[in-house]
Amino acid sequence: MYAIREALAAFRRAPVLTGLASAMVGLALYVIGLLGLATYNLQQALSTIEDRVQIAVYLRDDTRQSEIDLAQAELGEIPEVRAVRFISKREALELAREELPEFSALFSDLEVNPLPQSLEVELIPGERSQEVVERISAAALRYPFVEDARYGREWVDRLFALRRIGAATTFAMGSAFAVVAALIIGTALRIAIFARREEIYVMRLVGATNGFIRRPFLLEGALSGLLGGGLAWLMTWATYRGVYAFLFQLAWIPPTWIFAGLASGAFFGAIASALAIGRHLRQV
Amino acid sequence: MIKLTNVSKEYAKGGFALRDVSLHVKKGEFVFLTGHSGSGKSTTMRLSHMAERPTSGEVRVTGYTSDRITQRALWKIRRRVGFVFQDFRLLPGRTALENVSFVLEVTGTPRKDIVPRAQRLLTRVGLTPKAGSLVHELSGGEQQRVAIARALANSPYVLLADEPTGNLDDRATRGVMDLFWDINANGMAVLMATHDLELVRRYPKARVLELDNGRLVYDSAAA
Numbered sequence: 001m002y003a004i005r006e007a008l009a010a011f012r013r014a015p016v017l018t019g020l021a022s023a024m025v026g027l028a029l030y031v032i033g034l035l036g037l038a039t040y041n042l043q044q045a046l047s048t049i050e051d052r053v054q055i056a057v058y059l060r061d062d063t064r065q066s067e068i069d070l071a072q073a074e075l076g077e078i079p080e081v082r083a084v085r086f087i088s089k090r091e092a093l094e095l096a097r098e099e100l101p102e103f104s105a106l107f108s109d110l111e112v113n114p115l116p117q118s119l120e121v122e123l124i125p126g127e128r129s130q131e132v133v134e135r136i137s138a139a140a141l142r143y144p145f146v147e148d149a150r151y152g153r154e155w156v157d158r159l160f161a162l163r164r165i166g167a168a169t170t171f172a173m174g175s176a177f178a179v180v181a182a183l184i185i186g187t188a189l190r191i192a193i194f195a196r197r198e199e200i201y202v203m204r205l206v207g208a209t210n211g212f213i214r215r216p217f218l219l220e221g222a223l224s225g226l227l228g229g230g231l232a233w234l235m236t237w238a239t240y241r242g243v244y245a246f247l248f249q250l251a252w253i254p255p256t257w258i259f260a261g262l263a264s265g266a267f268f269g270a271i272a273s274a275l276a277i278g279r280h281l282r283q284v
Numbered sequence: 285m286i287k288l289t290n291v292s293k294e295y296a297k298g299g300f301a302l303r304d305v306s307l308h309v310k311k312g313e314f315v316f317l318t319g320h321s322g323s324g325k326s327t328t329m330r331l332s333h334m335a336e337r338p339t340s341g342e343v344r345v346t347g348y349t350s351d352r353i354t355q356r357a358l359w360k361i362r363r364r365v366g367f368v369f370q371d372f373r374l375l376p377g378r379t380a381l382e383n384v385s386f387v388l389e390v391t392g393t394p395r396k397d398i399v400p401r402a403q404r405l406l407t408r409v410g411l412t413p414k415a416g417s418l419v420h421e422l423s424g425g426e427q428q429r430v431a432i433a434r435a436l437a438n439s440p441y442v443l444l445a446d447e448p449t450g451n452l453d454d455r456a457t458r459g460v461m462d463l464f465w466d467i468n469a470n471g472m473a474v475l476m477a478t479h480d481l482e483l484v485r486r487y488p489k490a491r492v493l494e495l496d497n498g499r500l501v502y503d504s505a506a507a
């Protein structure tokens with residue numbers, strides 16, 4: 001009770017100082033917010049591309065229906081496979097006409113359909129790794145009636161390289177910015193607490209326990225962190241709107257990320273306060 | 285109450301502030317601690333509420349011993365010892381009443397008792413009409429009274445005052461001294477550091493200790 005009242009009173013008594021601390025925390029977390037926004041959108045983009053990772057298994061023209069059915073069933077039983085779709089020669093031609101309208105005249109003039117029949121192997125999301133793709137292709141190629149299995153080797157390789165680079169970069173930048181944010185939060189709160197060392201001194205003098213002195217400061221730190229987190233949220237949102245309106249389409253970060261950001265702001269605030277106040281409690 | 289036994293205090297920068305000082309302030313006594321500036325009065329006062337620890341020797345305050353009590357447990361001593369400074373050290377931006385009720389809040393007084401008790405303490409020091417004034421609106425003498433009310437809030441066994449009249453004019457000094465004397469008459473021990481011998485002479489019934497260059501050179505009770 002006392003702790004809550006005091007923490008709120010601190011905002012009232014020194015609005016500039018506590019406001020400044022929150023603003024610094026906000027700016028530090030804003031950088032993290034931008035990084036989060038970029039990361040999330042990169043992730044989204046990559047997974048859209050990833051959705052297209054599938055294996056086309058081309059069959060010889062003289063393959064019997066029973067053999068096709070068998071291969072379709074067996075490939076469908078591989079755990080990473082979501083679905084196996086059979087595409088007949090005619091369907092292949094229709095698809096080709098739809099996707100390549102500039103050749104549709106050419107296709108309709110043909111007397112023999114040159115396109116092979118195929119099985120399209122679709123993978124379970126999260127299992128679209130290079131290793132899986134290669135293993136399934138190899139399995140398909142073991143059937144004597146399979147002519148070829150293709151999955152766009154080059155761009156799958158690139159996609160996964162990009163993913164690894166993206167993850168590493170995000171991790172490195174994220175940790176660097178998190179450290180910077182923690183330092184800024186620590187400094188901001190140290191200044192705020194330093195300004196109140198006299199009060200801490202008097203509290204010690206009149207017999208307040210350390211825990212009693214610490215509690216409102218912890219709460220105040222958490223509150224500054226939360227306020228800063230809210231500020232960062234607003235700024236990130238504004239940036240998102242700006243980019244969306246003037247540059248390109250973006251996805252907004254999911255609520256769990258925002259919640260995690262706010263919670264870590266509050267957490268960092270409390271920890272920073274605890275560290276900053278420890279020094280004052282050891283004196284006198 | 286407060287007992288120093290063979291206490292020396294050495295500062296890393298500044299050398300010995302106290303050398304082999306032994307003194308004992310007993311229950312109900314009024315004691316002046318005198319000496320020139322730099323003789324070690326403030327150091328003695330700080331040791332007496334364990335804001336600092338002695339380099340050697342032992343300080344005992346209301347039953348707690350300097351080499352045994354931890355920093356975390358100092359609040360136990362602080363609730364038995366009231367402290368008044370030359371420069372008041374009130375919390376700025378708060379009223380007289382808030383400066384006193386602060387102590388009661390900090391030491392866990394039931395909420396409904398806080399304001400009435402703080403008001404009674406202000407009445408005790410003659411400041412009833414100024415309870416709602418912000419401390420910077422008060423005169424020096426009034427601020428020191430608020431500080432005294434704050435020091436009394438825990439009903440301490442002993443009141444320590446380091447040059448409490450050093451920033452006050454004559455009239456305010458007399459008022460504050462009368463207050464200390466009155467508090468002592470009601471049974472509380474008072475240890476007051478002052479370099480003002482004129483002031484000391486006005487209270488011939490008080491015990492007088494004198495420090496010189498960190499040594500205790502005179503004790504009226506021993507003379």
Ligand SMILES: Nc1ncnc2c1ncn2[C@@H]1O[C@H](COP(=O)(O)OP(=O)(O)O)[C@@H](O)[C@H]1O
Nearest residue numbers: 295297298301320321322323324325326327328
């Ligand atoms: N924190 C300190 N660090 C170094 N020297 C100090 C410190 N406090 C006091 N001293 C020295 O100790 C001596 C006694 O000081 P003090 O106790 O303040 O005397 P008084 O209060 O009688 O004027 C002085 O020489 C002073 O310079």
Ligand SMILES: [Mg+2]
Nearest residue numbers: 325326327447
């Ligand atoms: Mg002094």
